[in-house]
Amino acid sequence: MKRRLLGLALALALPAVHAQTGAADIRAGRAALAAEQPVQARARFAAALADPGLGREDRCAAQLGLGQATLWLGDYRAAAEAYRAALAQAPDEASRQVAATGLAQALNAQDRPREALALVAPFAAGQLRPTVEVLRSLRSLDQAPRGRPYLDAAPPAPAGGYLGTQFRLLSDDMAYALAPHIDATFDASHDSEGLDTWHVGVGALSAPATRGSASLAWGARADTLEVDDGRRSRRVYGASVLGQWHADTQRLDLVLGSGRAGDWHFLQGSAAWTVQPSDDFGLSAGVERAPVPTPTSLAQRLIGNRYALDLSLRASTHWYVLPGAYRQVFSDGNHRDGGGLRLLFSPLDVADTRGALGAELSTRLFHDSRPSRGVYFNPARYRATQAGLIGVYGLDPGWKLRANADVGRQWIDGNGASTYTVGLSLEGRLPGNGRLRLGVGRSSVASVSGGGAGYWNDNASLSLSWTL
Structure with missing residues (x-):
């Protein structure tokens, strides 16, 4: 007891x-x-x-x-x-x-x-x-x-x-x-086929006007582009008005303007609408009209209209599935139908460091109704697959270094060739609440001017922005 x-x-x-x-x-x-x-x-x-x-x-x-x-x-x-x-x-x-x-x-x-x-x-x-x-x-x-x-x-x-x-x-x-702000951009590239491009742009955007959860901003932009293939050089001038509308789950971006190359005057611009009702799903639709930026294409007054539809699907915490499809209609009568798929593993923090690592697997393809040579890159069939790593490193709270390295393979009308892409960018804050982005890279993936075994393209870019 x-x-x-x-x-x-x-x-x-x-x-x-x-x-x-x-x-x-x-x-x-x-x-x-x-x-x-x-x-x-x-x-x-x-x-x-x-x-x-x-x-x-x-x-x-x-x-x-x-x-x-x-x-x-x-x-x-x-x-x-x-x-x-x-x-x-x-x-x-x-x-x-x-x-x-x-x-x-x-x-x-x-x-x-x-x-x-x-x-x-x-x-x-x-x-x-x-x-x-x-x-x-x-x-x-x-x-x-x-x-x-x-x-x-x-x-x-x-x-x-x-x-x-x-x-x-x-x-x-x-x-x-x-706040309203101004920005300036500079881009340059040089490839193994002798095509050099230089682009300079300046723009201004107003402060957003708000009503409830919606906001509207507007502005203007001027650009100049020079392309040179060693035989001839062409310069393109452009002026555009800008519009940005944001709501709770939607966004609309408009760029409407005109361009001039010699005595050729044309309309150009873009419109992109995005809806994202949740963190796991997004849908974007866009249209763009622009000249084809090679000296021969500009001499022939070649311009293209592109219509695109893209999805963003989140499969898990870090995995994103990003499919897309497009149609491009050129003024020479060529129709290009294509699409792509990206599997993105967003950068994951590395313990006890300021760095993060991610990965990406991508594939894209297109076919042209009227393949041609010597004017712009225009094969009958194109397909490419790449896989690579993404690295991000915080230099301090206001500056970030980002790098990517990819390898893969592309097929141009059935002829295969290995590909690679490397890139490095620096993003940070400037005095006066300005912003800077500097990027450099090299890629052997086909571009607007050419591709195939032995092809490469070097590129550099600089973007500066300040509030008014």
């Missing part, structure tokens, strides 16, 4: 012992986070959650700590799971907001801005940490005007640290997108 009473007493005491043990693990986990030891913190919070006697409030606290530790370690998927569990266990509104903010940070890191925005937008105004996630989501969605009320209501940010640095960078990005 005494043994039974002792066993009952021990059984009644176990929940209290478990609760004390779980609470001790939570305190140890918090101490590890304060000491910048996320691995130890993750182990402590996991140990607390393994305790069956842990109460709802402590379980929420342990999930919040686990989410913070795994987020620190770059395991965004595990962090999202922990924060979702904390959200379900939250005993009050304050805990719910902390969990929702952490979940939004994990979702933004996984390129899920719409889902993240829906979580924090209702309560973020006046709070710094959720405001950072709202601004991050709106930057990804290219919807800066919706961020103005959150910027106006944001409390003072600390001078340094993660939160202060991110708020400063995001505030600069919002200010850039909300």
Whole structure:
């Protein structure tokens, strides 16, 4: 009888012992986070959650700590799971907001801005940490005007640290997108067939006018293009008006203008409409009219109209499936029908570094109704496949280095040849909230002027932009 009473007493005491043990693990986990030891913190919070006697409030606290530790370690998927569990266990509104903010940070890191925005937008105004996630989501969605009320209501940010640095960078990005700005671009290329191109463009875009969740901006642009194949040189001048319309899930970009090459005057421009109702699906349709940029084509006044349809499908957290199809109608009577498929693995952070690695597999093909030689690259049948790696490295919070290297094979009218593409770009911020992008690369994939075994094309580009 005494043994039974002792066993009952021990059984009644176990929940209290478990609760004390779980609470001790939570305190140890918090101490590890304060000491910048996320691995130890993750182990402590996991140990607390393994305790069956842990109460709802402590379980929420342990999930919040686990989410913070795994987020620190770059395991965004595990962090999202922990924060979702904390959200379900939250005993009050304050805990719910902390969990929702952490979940939004994990979702933004996984390129899920719409889902993240829906979580924090209702309560973020006046709070710094959720405001950072709202601004991050709106930057990804290219919807800066919706961020103005959150910027106006944001409390003072600390001078340094993660939160202060991110708020400063995001505030600069919002200010850039909300202000009128001017830009200048320069592009040059040289290929193994002797074709040289130089392009210079300048443009101005107004500040967006907003109404509800929609915004409208307009501007103008002037361009000059020179092409030289060693035998003749041609120069093209262009002037265009610009329009950009954004709504919650849609975007429309218009470029309408005219061009001149010698005494040949022509209309040119483009229109692109994109709808993206979720983080997992997007649809784009576009039309473009432009001259074919080779000296012989310009001499023959050759121009093409291109009609395209592209999809963006998200298969998993990092995998994207990007199919597309197009038809191109040239003024020489040639019709080109083509398409492509890209499988993109978006860059994944490399632990304990500022770098990330991704990968891509792509294939494209087209066929021409009237193949020809000597005017522009115009085979009867073309097919190419490439696979490669993508690397991104953060030099500091305001500068990013990106590199890609691809190898593959192409077939031109049945004749195969190996291909490669390498590229390097630098993107960063300039004084006065300006932006810079510098890129260089080489490719052996067929271009507008030619292709095949031994072909290569070198290219360089520079883009500068400042707010007014």
